[in-house]
Amino acid sequence: MAPPAARLARLSRSVSFSACHRLHSKSLSDEENLKLFGKCNNPNGHGHNYKVIVTVRGEIDPISGMVINLTDLKQYMQEAIVEPLDHKNLDKDVPYFAEVVSTTENVAVFIWENLKKLLPMGTLYKVKVYETDQNIVVYKGEETISEK
Ligand SMILES: Nc1nc2c(c(=O)[nH]1)N=C([C@H](O)[C@H](O)COP(=O)(O)OP(=O)(O)OP(=O)(O)O)CN2
Numbered sequence: 046m047a048p049p050a051a052r053l054a055r056l057s058r059s060v061s062f063s064a065c066h067r068l069h070s071k072s073l074s075d076e077e078n079l080k081l082f083g084k085c086n087n088p089n090g091h092g093h094n095y096k097v098i099v100t101v102r103g104e105i106d107p108i109s110g111m112v113i114n115l116t117d118l119k120q121y122m123q124e125a126i127v128e129p130l131d132h133k134n135l136d137k138d139v140p141y142f143a144e145v146v147s148t149t150e151n152v153a154v155f156i157w158e159n160l161k162k163l164l165p166m167g168t169l170y171k172v173k174v175y176e177t178d179q180n181i182v183v184y185k186g187e188e189t190i191s192e193k
């Protein structure tokens with residue numbers, strides 16, 4: 046009898062963290078920063094309650110019935126997201142953002158790179174970051190817009 050077909054599934058888990066930041070690029074003058082980022086360039090910063098949804102993709106293990114144990118994913122997200130970012134000033138407390146503007150796009154990239162180091166190779170599928178309910182970024186590890 047043929048073995049049962051492997052089934053591919055996507056599994057997601059969410060986590061929240063609170064942080065403050067200031068949008069400011071070292072490549073621009075103070076005037077240019079103010080013009081580009083407006084109120085988000087306020088020198089004393091502003092805060093957000095971020096929400097992150099991480100999606101992992103893989104085959105459902107026929108023995109465990111899991112793509113990944115959610116208990117493990119929870120721990121990886123704690124290590125990759127909550128510990129470095131929660132209750133932090135992103136620009137001052139997180140070395141990555143010393144040279145990288147702390148936009149939601151770059152927060153998503155930071156989380157992707159951290160998670161990639163912890164998860165089984167090739168399983169990280171999507172990182173979705175809600176800066177607010179209205180401002181949302183999806184990052185899937187792509188490095189450029191590929192030409193067809
Ligand atoms: N491409 C991006 N643009 C902006 C980002 C970003 O991460 N990527 N971030 C900001 C600011 O951080 C800012 O907090 C967002 O402010 P605002 O547009 O005012 O968003 P709100 O949801 O708070 O405002 P509403 O007007 O109530 O929607 C700016 N740009």
Ligand SMILES: [Zn+2]
Pocket residue numbers: 066085091092093
């Ligand atoms: Zn902001």
